[in-house]
Amino acid sequence: GAGVSQSPRYKVAKRGQDVALRCDPISGHVSLFWYQQALGQGPEFLTYFQNEAQLDKSGLPSDRFFAERPEGSVSTLKIQRTQQEDSAVYLCASSESGRSYNEQFFGPGTRLTVL
Amino acid sequence: GESVGLHLPTLSVQEGDNSIINCAYSNSASDYFIWYKQESGKGPQFIIDIRSNMDKRQGQRVTVLLNKTVKHLSLQIAATQPGDSAVYFCAERGKGAQKLVFGQGTRLTINP
Numbered sequence: 001g002a003g004v005s006q007s008p009r010y011k012v013a014k015r016g017q018d019v020a021l022r023c024d025p026i027s028g029h030v031s032l033f034w035y036q037q038a039l040g041q042g043p044e045f046l047t048y049f050q051n052e053a054q055l056d057k058s059g060l061p062s063d064r065f066f067a068e069r070p071e072g073s074v075s076t077l078k079i080q081r082t083q084q085e086d087s088a089v090y091l092c093a094s095s096e097s098g099r100s101y102n103e104q105f106f107g108p109g110t111r112l113t114v115l
Numbered sequence: 116g117e118s119v120g121l122h123l124p125t126l127s128v129q130e131g132d133n134s135i136i137n138c139a140y141s142n143s144a145s146d147y148f149i150w151y152k153q154e155s156g157k158g159p160q161f162i163i164d165i166r167s168n169m170d171k172r173q174g175q176r177v178t179v180l181l182n183k184t185v186k187h188l189s190l191q192i193a194a195t196q197p198g199d200s201a202v203y204f205c206a207e208r209g210k211g212a213q214k215l216v217f218g219q220g221t222r223l224t225i226n227p
Contacts, residue, residue: 033214035217041220042218042219045214059214101164106160107158108156108157
């Protein structure tokens with residue numbers, strides 16, 4: 001079956017530009033997560049949705065980062081006025097429910113390069 | 116703050132040998148641990164998990180050991196194959212929490 005998909009796979013932005021990254025979770029999955037993975041590092045949590053509700057955004061590094069999931073399915077991570085330190089792979093994951101022991105399935109990520 | 120880390124950043128083993136990847140964690144409140152495999156250009160792929168009320172769990176060619184006394188987690192891969200070459204991450208989740216906290220990762224290389 002279809003897994004988590006993300007688009008675009010690669011994005012190059014000039015410093016100061018706004019970008020929007022899309023995540024299509026596995027159909028029917030209630031929970032959706034965004035992680036940021038810097039080169040050579042493990043993923044770091046950004047934010048979490050249960051259906052359309054954003055229950056945890058403690059990992060968003062600044063108010064330039066904004067995420068939404070208006071209909072409880074597709075999610076968009078928006079970064080305004082991009083800076084070089086925003087360069088990373090942005091991973092989306094979904095899980096079946098909000099229970100703690102549900103496996104998180106990851107997408108392939110979007111590699112963002114800010115010049 | 117809470118953190119999960121790894122002892123060895125790289126590991127190279129001969130095909131067919133067994134490998135052990137280690138991980139230390141600092142959050143004693145964590146109750147769920149997961150090992151992920153990440154190949155180049157792909158997202159992390161679930162390998163095996165273990166809850167804090169267990170000390171060992173086995174899967175196909177993989178075993179995870181949890182030592183809560185010293186806050187140590189390990190992944191054993193038996194009879195390694197070329198397809199096992201990847202970066203391996205341990206991750207933990209606090210009780211009642213949803214987010215995963217990942218370690219830095221260990222790159223495993225299988226030599227033919």
